[in-house]
Amino acid sequence: MTLPILYEDGEALVIDKPAGLPVDPPRKGGPSLGHHLGALRFGFQREPVAVHRLDTDTSGCLLLARNPKALARFNRAFEDRAVAKTYLAVLAGHPAGTQGTIELALAKISSAEKGWRMIAAKKGKPAVSHWELVERLGPYSLIRFRPETGRTHQLRVHALKGLGAPLLGDPIYGAGPAAGARRTMLHAESLAVTRAGKTPITAQAPLPADFRALGVSDG
Template sequence: MTLIPILYEDGEALVIDKPSGLPIDRPRRGGKSLDDHLDGLKLGFQRLPLPVHRLDTDTSGCLLLARNPKAHKRFARAFEDRLVGKRYLGVLAGIPNGEEGTIELSLSKISSAEKGWRMIAAKKGKPSVTHWRLLDTKDGRALIEFRPETGRTHQIRIHCEAGLGLPLLGDPVYGNGATKGAAPRTMLHAVGLTVTREGKTPIEAVAPLPPEFAALGFADTAA
């Protein structure tokens, strides 16, 4: 029996509500990961379900798992072809200018001995696009809805910092002094996922806001 909430289930797919703090891959230093829960997510099937995409360790919410290799291949292609609707909610360490917009920045990976690896905005990087909309403000912070078209590593996090000029609250990599101690983790939640399928009903899932958002004064606007 798994303790991870299941948001959607059929013969070829599961969508789970991944908790914050649970990495997809086993950390190099050891420790728990999603692998420890896959057996409990078989739910009577012989094969282990496998994740189709990635969420950062801190990020909570909708994660699609495929229940057989053919489905995994089709779902992965749907992500590559941008046929998947993704919706995130995040809390900014400040209030942005304007109420909505689109961030288009090419992203590239850099690494240093002092800071490790991170993503930066770079003209020669891979194109990335995120649409955003202001939902609410509270105590000098903003609740933002993000709809990314692309799925680059750390895309929303770097788009906040470099595109909006405000990091996500609690982000240890792209944050600054304003985020330290302000939240228990990076305040980003994968609230909604939709995957269209030829000849089948679409996969649709919504993950309720975790308590860390309510603690900051933001009501559950996941639906």
Template sequence: MIDILFEDGEALVIDKPAGLPIDPPRAGGPSLANHLEDLRLGFQRNPVPVHRLDTDTSGCLLLARNPKALVRFARAFEERAVEKRYLGILAGELAQEEGTISLSLSKISSAEKGWRMIAARKGKPSITHWRRLAVSGGRTLVEFRPETGRTHQIRVHALAGLGIPLAGDPVYGDRATGPRTMLHAAELSVPRPGKPAVAAIAPLPADFAQLGFGDG
């Protein structure tokens, strides 16, 4: 059962569980696609995801309930009109209190490691504002507010910008430091002309509390 955080005639915001991919995996197994029919909630069409969250990332995911809404919401993301707030746990203690990371990102690939994103001068501009919230057990809870929406942006910015990867990140850090990549899409607000914004807050999942951070 997937929790619904916001619902009206145009939009759903769901609390995507960690570990659930948006697209069906090549190797098979469950994905968000298996839940879309249940998420119709009386509508004729399946809702469609407007943006992406990594498989490991939990929290707010916007779904459009009709084609016109999908176009409008996608445009809001492209125009950087959407407010996004993430919470992440770093696999180390961060001394600084707040700041802005501006590092361009580029995709690389190798036969041994597959593909990943790196900070590269010729990459796509990427900006993340961050604020330290708490330190516990040698880890740090950080609030991230990305201005751009690049693939793996927060994960790479944590490593390359803050010098500490997210706990549990198997690509940019160490899988053994957490139960998963510890990133949660905590809040989402999408403006709509002439209507109240689509707005939702996703409660912190249980695995954040297991690492010492109960409320964000």
């Protein structure tokens, strides 16, 4: 597997992570991003390190740091909310309205029957997502999310609880695989990181084939 490079300089790489590739090694074993890091050295002494996480099903922009100092700076940028990200999502339904902001705190729960998941909870960690309706796709909707926070499964829970419908294909918060959606239809569309005294890191991931197959158009 060749991982497309969306941005590259001396301290950062942004790759277009394909859906189905875990960032962290799965407990049950199998391939993950770590199997490809050696090929992403491009002559550097160290392998790059993922700065943040994307769910296995999620495709698109993933930032990698090429040295420990860069990793520390990028981690601070995420903590300070100095990273701008957009996501495209196919909603299994239609929202009420065309844009808005979802503020629902999230907490993790687990059970022997269903495993772990995130839920909206007043005592959870704050989570904020801005959204806009991009286009209707028959029974579905294309949503662009701009998350302020980066909680686990944030957009998936905010879609369900904030917009009233899960993401198409979501096996945890929705009905699972559907016609034309063999995965949770979420794509990390763009990423931008400002850097003091340096050119900002900017990257945009092309529209995946499965989004196109559902009728999503470019632009």
